[in-house]
Amino acid sequence: MKAVELAKSYNPKDFEERIYASWKEKxxxxxxxxxxxxFSIVMPPPNVTGILHMGHALNxxxxxxxxxxxxxxxxxxxxxxxxxxxxxxxxxxxERQLKKEGLRRQDLGREKxxxxxxxxxxxxxxxxxxxxxxxxxxxxxxxxxFTMDEGLSRAVREAFVSLYERxxxxxxxxxxxxxxxxxxxxxxxxxxxxxxxxKLYHVRYPYSDGSGYIIVATTRPxxxxxxxxxxxHPDDERYKDIVGKSLDLPLTxxxxxxxxxxxxxxxxxxxxxxITPAHDPNDFECGKRNNLETINVLNPxxxxxxxxxxxxxxxxxxxxxxxxxxxxxxxGYIEKIEDHDHEVGHCYRCHTIVEPYLSDQWFVxxxxxxxxxxxxLKKSDIVFYPKRWENTYSRWLESIRDWCIxxxxxxxxxxxxWYCKDCGKEIVSREDVTECPHCHSRNLEQDSDxxxxxxxxxxxxxSTLGWPDKTEDLASFFPTSCLVSAYDxxxxxxxxxxxxxxxxxxxxPFKDIVITGLVRDKQGRKMSKSLGNGVDPLEIIDMYGADxxxxxxxxxxxxxxxxxxxxxxxxxxxxFANKIWNATRFLLMNLEGRELVKFDVDSLTxxxxxxxxxxxxxxxxxxxxxxxxxxxxAASAVYSFFWNDLCDWYIEASKHKLLHGTDDEKNLQIxxxxxxxxxxxRLMHPFLSFITEEIYQKLPNHDxxxxxxxxxxxxxxxxxxxxxMKVEALKDIVKSARSLRSNLQIAPExxxxxxxxxxxxxxxxDLVKSECTFVSSLIGASSxxxxxxxxxxxxxxxxxxxxxxxxxxxxKDAIDVEAELKKLSSDIEKAEKLLSSAEKKLSNPQFVNNxxxxxxxxxxxxxxxxxxxxxxxxxxxxxxxxx
RNA sequence: GGAGGAUUAGCUCAGCGGGAGAGCGCCUGCCUUACAAGCAGGAUGUCACAAGUUCAAUCCUUGUAUCCUCCACCA
Numbered sequence: 007m008k009a010v011e012l013a014k015s016y017n018p019k020d021f022e023e024r025i026y027a028s029w030k031e032k033x034x035x036x037x038x039x040x041x042x043x044x045f046s047i048v049m050p051p052p053n054v055t056g057i058l059h060m061g062h063a064l065n066x067x068x069x070x071x072x073x074x075x076x077x078x079x080x081x082x083x084x085x086x087x088x089x090x091x092x093x094x095x096x097x098x099x100x101e102r103q104l105k106k107e108g109l110r111r112q113d114l115g116r117e118k119x120x121x122x123x124x125x126x127x128x129x130x131x132x133x134x135x136x137x138x139x140x141x142x143x144x145x146x147x148x149x150x151x152f153t154m155d156e157g158l159s160r161a162v163r164e165a166f167v168s169l170y171e172r173x174x175x176x177x178x179x180x181x182x183x184x185x186x187x188x189x190x191x192x193x194x195x196x197x198x199x200x201x202x203x204x205k206l207y208h209v210r211y212p213y214s215d216g217s218g219y220i221i222v223a224t225t226r227p228x229x230x231x232x233x234x235x236x237x238x239h240p241d242d243e244r245y246k247d248i249v250g251k252s253l254d255l256p257l258t259x260x261x262x263x264x265x266x267x268x269x270x271x272x273x274x275x276x277x278x279x280x281i282t283p284a285h286d287p288n289d290f291e292c293g294k295r296n297n298l299e300t301i302n303v304l305n306p307x308x309x310x311x312x313x314x315x316x317x318x319x320x321x322x323x324x325x326x327x328x329x330x331x332x333x334x335x336x337x338g339y340i341e342k343i344e345d346h347d348h349e350v351g352h353c354y355r356c357h358t359i360v361e362p363y364l365s366d367q368w369f370v371x372x373x374x375x376x377x378x379x380x381x382x383l384k385k386s387d388i389v390f391y392p393k394r395w396e397n398t399y400s401r402w403l404e405s406i407r408d409w410c411i412x413x414x415x416x417x418x419x420x421x422x423x424w425y426c427k428d429c430g431k432e433i434v435s436r437e438d439v440t441e442c443p444h445c446h447s448r449n450l451e452q453d454s455d456x457x458x459x460x461x462x463x464x465x466x467x468x469s470t471l472g473w474p475d476k477t478e479d480l481a482s483f484f485p486t487s488c489l490v491s492a493y494d495x496x497x498x499x500x501x502x503x504x505x506x507x508x509x510x511x512x513x514x515p516f517k518d519i520v521i522t523g524l525v526r527d528k529q530g531r532k533m534s535k536s537l538g539n540g541v542d543p544l545e546i547i548d549m550y551g552a553d554x555x556x557x558x559x560x561x562x563x564x565x566x567x568x569x570x571x572x573x574x575x576x577x578x579x580x581x582f583a584n585k586i587w588n589a590t591r592f593l594l595m596n597l598e599g600r601e602l603v604k605f606d607v608d609s610l611t612x613x614x615x616x617x618x619x620x621x622x623x624x625x626x627x628x629x630x631x632x633x634x635x636x637x638x639x640a641a642s643a644v645y646s647f648f649w650n651d652l653c654d655w656y657i658e659a660s661k662h663k664l665l666h667g668t669d670d671e672k673n674l675q676i677x678x679x680x681x682x683x684x685x686x687x688r689l690m691h692p693f694l695s696f697i698t699e700e701i702y703q704k705l706p707n708h709d710x711x712x713x714x715x716x717x718x719x720x721x722x723x724x725x726x727x728x729x730x731m732k733v734e735a736l737k738d739i740v741k742s743a744r745s746l747r748s749n750l751q752i753a754p755e756x757x758x759x760x761x762x763x764x765x766x767x768x769x770x771x772d773l774v775k776s777e778c779t780f781v782s783s784l785i786g787a788s789s790x791x792x793x794x795x796x797x798x799x800x801x802x803x804x805x806x807x808x809x810x811x812x813x814x815x816x817x818k819d820a821i822d823v824e825a826e827l828k829k830l831s832s833d834i835e836k837a838e839k840l841l842s843s844a845e846k847k848l849s850n851p852q853f854v855n856n857x858x859x860x861x862x863x864x865x866x867x868x869x870x871x872x873x874x875x876x877x878x879x880x881x882x883x884x885x886x887x888x889x
Numbered sequence: 890g891g892a893g894g895a896u897u898a899g900c901u902c903a904g905c906g907g908g909a910g911a912g913c914g915c916c917u918g919c920c921u922u923a924c925a926a927g928c929a930g931g932a933u934g935u936c937a938c939a940a941g942u943u944c945a946a947u948c949c950u951u952g953u954a955u956c957c958u959c960c961a962c963c964a
Binding site for chain 2 (some may be wrong): 577
């Protein structure tokens with residue numbers, strides 16, 4: 007047989023791109039009719055604001071592993087890719103570009119601005135797509151979607167209108183979070199609270215009748231121009247008598263009343279609080295309860311407006327504050343100023359301080375939606391991995407408040423509401439409206455706001471499959487099987503997808519929710535441009551290849567734990583890939599000139615059965631790990647099977663036959679190896695996709711592409727526990743022999759006569775005999791004699807021993823007796839520890855009576871082994887001393 | 890103010906009721922005809938601290954300490 011020769015070293019650049027193109031061309035990522043239930047994933051759509059970072063690499067690597075695994079199990083499999091228009095974030099990117107050109111978006115106008123934003127979207131989309139391809143993501147590009155696609159836009163309208171019709175969407179004037187820089191309202195979840203050092207100003211508010219003053223404490227004195235009352239607790243004995251009295255608001259002289267409201271805490275400050283309904287959520291509620299006037303003192307850009315004294319107008323809150331305080335001091339209104347740290351809300355996109363701002367906005371009523379989402383968890387329709395996130399999810403749903411969905415932006419889905427300028431009616435419609443259905447006027451205007459970006463992404467799992475139409479995709483692949491996401495968007499996205507899906511389709515959008523950790527640097531810090539600690543996926547792929555990146559991430563992704571990495575972390579995967587490459591190279595070299603033969607169980611040796619058994623166990627371990635999303639366990643099963651079992655032991659053991667066997671022996675051996683190798687490629691394919699495909703194509707026994715081959719399944723018939731036990735015993739002999747040689751500092755080239763003496767019932771006896779040559783080569787023996795009967799004269803030989811055997815080395819030349827003595831006493835010490843622990847347990851009647859029978863058996867065995875080691879080691883010490 | 894996570898070898902982390910593990914790093918010896926991105930051998934741990942449950946605790950319970958996240962309208 008003519009075998010393909012592999013390049014001397016593993017170079018992923020030689021084939022990764024080619025293989026991806028070939029998969030794509032052959033349509034390998036498309037769902038196929040298979041057996042069993044469908045398996046589908048929708049990719050969390052990356053924002054078109056930039057390029058993918060390591061977090062995306064982790065997330066998509068894991069999805070790729072899952073999807074490839076299930077594709078190979080034969081289930082009809084679909085992975086839907088796509089991108090998100092990312093409302094504010096993308097608009098900010100474009101506005102920043104404009105700023106460099108000295109322009110604002112208003113200078114361009116809505117239409118031109120949107121044109122420009124579409125260009126940015128296209129550019130980033132193309133980069134993102136090519137990144138995903140470089141990573142090897144096996145998603146079905148024919149199913150690719152964008153949140154502002156025609157179809158998805160239709161889904162957004164359907165969702166909006168149908169919620170409106172059910173009374174779950176309403177418009178109203180409320181105090182919302184408002185980012186002055188982005189110029190838009192935000193939802194509660196889009197505000198990040200951070201502790202900041204601040205001051206607590208104690209301000210005197212004089213009574214209108216001149217009978218003195220009261221003191222209120224505030225962190226924001228500049229909002230006092232919007233004060234419309236001062237409140238005390240109704241049960242506060244100190245202030246019972248002054249409720250109803252009138253105060254003169256400092257710096258303006260406007261009169262406000264003292265009111266009583268139970269929300270006031272008596273303990274904080276003076277127990278008196280100024281009420282500014284337009285600029286504080288508590289005060290807003292309090293104002294409503296008490297029918298207070300609402301005075302807005304801010305412009306939309308965060309500066310003070312015409313409701314403030316002239317000198318402060320058009321200054322930002324931060325600029326105005328010291329001026330106001332200064333003027334208060336001048337007027338003798340400041341009682342004292344204390345340091346006071348407090349939480350300040352910041353915009354999650356631009357980090358500007360968010361203002362509570364009174365404005366007309368659209369909201370989704372969340373209570374009933376949240377209840378259904380809660381129900382889904384209670385019924386176990388959804389399961390979180392790891393489970394602890396279920397608490398986080400429930401708690402958020404319990405305390406949910408209505409969702410502000412209107413944004414004063416241009417980039418996004420226009421709110422499907424039209425206002426008739428003639429009859430003043432509001433028209434909410436799935437289709438564009440050009441004529442008022444009430445008065446037939448054509449004088450209509452569409453609401454200028456767009457929807458929160460999450461209002462389209464919360465429909466993602468079904469809008470991408472064609473909803474609201476009843477499509478074949480929806481029927482075949484919905485609900486999806488699992489969702490892989492980081493924990494930072496559980497609220498923004500995951501919870502809301504569950505709500506929308508339960509609301510519109512009466513079913514959870516996915517069953518398993520896999521929450522990954524975040525990728526951080528080696529110090530545990532978030533990766534960011536400003537810190538310069540980012541690790542770029544493309545750079546890693548360039549250095550080590552996509553397989554090395556994917557495998558390493560998988561190996562490190564322990565259930566929900568953050569992944570700490572630097573560039574060097576990926577050497578691990580790279581070395582492993584190199585190992586696979588070289589092992590294959592060696593086997594293909596040995597295939598040259600050989601014939602593949604058919605073989606059956608009867609022709610398998612103990613070693614052969616052992617490696618099949620190990621492969622079989624690995625398949626089981628991987629299955630178990632994958633089913634509970636324990637990626638690191640799956641990766642270590644792959645790693646230790648291929649490297650430790652196959653390379654270190656099996657291939658080593660086969661070398662003698664491959665090099666010195668008869669033609670028949672060689673043919674049989676290489677046939678078995680090719681079979682194992684072919685199965686290994688299938689086993690490893692989800693984790694190292696490119697290299698396994700590249701190698702698979704070069705195997706004489708391959709069939710099509712490995713990506714669509716069947717995944718090795720655990721088979722009870724291929725499990726050989728006896729053989730496994732024997733091989734483990736053989737490994738033990740070799741290891742202890744090697745250890746002895748190393749301790750005695752015997753040069754590797756020095757070949758020695760070695761005699762192995764086994765005890766009665768030593769189970770691996772026949773194996774050691776049949777693998778004589780192998781063992782002999784591993785322990786550097788010139789001759790290796792298995793001495794069952796104890797006939798060999800071992801006088802003067804140095805022994806190494808373990809359970810059931812002694813291995814004598816005939817060392818005539820000078821050896822390091824001291825070193826060996828040291829080793830032996832340390833062995834005795836260890837064994838004595840073991841022995842005493844076992845004896846302690848066995849002499850304890852409670853242990854013997856209560857513990858499981860196997861546990862007791864194990865202790866007995868432990869004891870016997872320890873005793874054997876101690877006894878032999880003592881003999882050996884005597885022996886050494888006598889030399 | 891709530892909630893969660895972390896604390897195991899020099900570093901990064903697995904494990905989780907019965908003899909302490911991996912990768913990297915380190916030491917020693919090897920270019921053994923696949924791989925020096927390799928092979929072999931080796932050292933290193935009161936499994937944060939303190940109680941409790943148990944025949945048995947790194948693992949379960951309860952506290953304590955340090956670190957990290959998330960949530961929360963107390964001015």
